[in-house]
Amino acid sequence: MTPRRPSRIVFSVGAIFSAFIILVIAFVISSLFVLNVSSKAANELKLAADKRAVTNLIDREVHDVAQRLSEVAWWDETVAATGEELDMSFFEDALLGWFPNEYGIDRSALVATDFSLRLHADGKKFVTSVRAESFLSQTRDLVAKAQMSYFELRSGEGGEFWFDGNPVNGETPLFVSDLRKIDGIYGIAVAQAVVPDGELTLPDGSPQVLVAFRKFTPERIAEYSTEIELNGLAISSNAPANMEKAIAYSSSRVGPAIYVSWISSLPSDGIWKNSMPALGAMLATISLVMLGITIAYARLVYRTRQAEARNRFLAEHDSLTGLSNRALFDRRLQAEIGEDRMGKCAVLCIDLDRFKPVNDTYGHQAGDEVLRIVAQRIETAIGDRGLVARLGGDEFIALLCGVVEKDQIMLLCDNIIEQICQEISFEDHELYVGASVGVAWWPDDGKTADMVIRSADQALYRAKELGRGRAIRADEVKPSVKLGLVKQS
Structure with missing residues (x-):
């Protein structure tokens, strides 16, 4: 008896089944590929947005310290007060009053033309102990750079010199700055030559320099973390294990770099967790699956863009009132x-x-x-x-x-x-x-x-x-x- 050959129906069913299996496999592979690509893209967007937020924050704080310091360092009255005999009443108002109370400057110093320390303010009092000399030794390089910046940018005639432009917001800033650790505390150090802003001029020679230091206190770091919506914001000289969530700042002093790190969940975790159950349920409805992935990805990008827009807004506006800063x-x-x-x-x-x-x-x-x-x-x-x-x-x-x-x-x-x-x-x-x-x-x-x-x-x-x-x-x-x-x- 001759065995019967499989009918065309069997072949057709097998072909359809095979096509379905191939289609399912292709769908799964393509879906996994899309998930992987979208996860990587979302992670890159999130990490880039986080780094921009931290960079903008640090740049804004440096600019703020420089602006506050310049309000005193770029002033005829300050030049007049730094003569052979210091006007202590003026500097008590400036270094012990405005700096700690209004400007958020924790430590400051007035350095003479020969790098000797004329005044050192620690909080709301003048300090002349070893701590003062320690502050000077840890900022001496900035003082030298501030003097060099003055020589490069000054204008003069007939032995009289002055500075044209804005020391902070001008095309070439007069101040110098650095992130560094001073007496065991990380912070922002800014130095600027004391220059007139009006009628006074300076004689030839090195200028006197004002130095300001804003500490990265736990309270300030907590405020920064809340402002840019990143948890676990930390500053250390030890490189974190995950450099994707950190920024390295090379200090101008000889020593290790300073790392600003944070903790944030990546979008890929949510993508895989939320999409895999849906992927299994959507095997019979491939179009809906792809639509769901597209919508999920679009929402993710939208949220990331929203976070970027919020960070840009916060960089230029007051968080309490919404007014410009x-x-x-x-x-x-x-x-x-x-x-x-x-x-x-x-x-x-x-x-x-x-x-x-x-x-x-x-x-x-x-x-x-x-x-x-x-x-x-x-x-x-x-x-x-x-x-x-x-x-x-x-x-x-x-x-x-x-x-x-x-x-x-x-x-x-x-x-x-x-x-x-x-x-x-x-x-x-x-x-x-x-x-x-x-x-x-x-x-x-x-x-x-x-x-x-x-x-x-x-x-x-x-x-x-x-x-x-x-x-x-x-x-x-x-x-x-x-x-x-x-x-x-």
């Missing part, structure tokens, strides 16, 4: 001045009155709510006529361009003060604060951005001296009064 304000002011040399700009320095009693009496939550509401009121009053920024604490600053008629601006200032003085409800309490405003115009009250800001600041402090709750123009402050104004806490 000082760095963004400075760039905008420089841009406005550079774009229209024939126009005018007005700068408003705004400081709250009676804020400290409210904050002390009702707590920081009430104080934060007051700052948020005041920020909204100022921004509403300014509208689309300019930019409002928060400098820190209860200090705000606004830039107005176009509508710069002095009478109109002063009416606007009165309106801002009136709006700020309105009742603020918090829980079951009615809170009240006031405001003082100083106004300066570019180029009438200052030829540079820093000079016009300083003029507005002087007008603000004059307003406070005259009884607060008022707006004062910079041209209403007499020169003799300007010289007598001292920065307040």
Whole structure:
């Protein structure tokens, strides 16, 4: 009996089954390939975003320390105070007052032209012990570089020298900086030559140098970690096991590099965990599987892009009020001045009155709510006529361009003060604060951005001296009064 040959139906069924098996295998292989590629791409995006966030954070902190240091080092009054006999009253205000209380500078030093130590401030007191000499020895290289930077960038004529430009935001900065470990504590060290910003000049020779050091304290590191949404932020001279989640900074001193590391979960863990069960369920519906993977990947990229956008926003805005920060304000002011040399700009320095009693009496939550509401009121009053920024604490600053008629601006200032003085409800309490405003115009009250800001600041402090709750123009402050104004806490 001749054996029967398999029918075409069997062959067809086998072919279909084989095709199905091949299709399933191809689907599984392609899906695994897509998962692997998307996981790697997502990991790379996340790691790159994390590194950008940390880099931006460190750069911002260095810029902030340099900016704060420059406010004292780049000043005629500082040059005058560093003569043969130091003006100790001035340096007590600057190194023991403004630096630790307002600028977040923990240690500072004034170094003479011959590298000898003239002053060393540790917190809120001057220290002349071995600790002071230790600080100098660990920053001597920065002092030398700061002096070298001065010689390279200074301008002079007839044996008199000065510095043109902005020491921090200019094309070629005057300051030098480094991440380093000083007396067992990591931090940011910045040094800048003491140079005049106005009429004074320096003789030929090496300049005196101001050095500032901001420590990476546990409290600050915790704030940084919260701000950029990365856990376990740490700074060490020991290289971490996983360099993908770390950035190495080469210190200018001889010694090991400084590593900034963090802890973060990679997107690939979630991708594999969430997609594998779905992959098994979607063997019969290949199109839905691929659609699900595409959607999951798109969402992942969207979340990563969202995190990048948030980090960019935080780098230029105040986290409490959402207003612009000082760095963004400075760039905008420089841009406005550079774009229209024939126009005018007005700068408003705004400081709250009676804020400290409210904050002390009702707590920081009430104080934060007051700052948020005041920020909204100022921004509403300014509208689309300019930019409002928060400098820190209860200090705000606004830039107005176009509508710069002095009478109109002063009416606007009165309106801002009136709006700020309105009742603020918090829980079951009615809170009240006031405001003082100083106004300066570019180029009438200052030829540079820093000079016009300083003029507005002087007008603000004059307003406070005259009884607060008022707006004062910079041209209403007499020169003799300007010289007598001292920065307040």
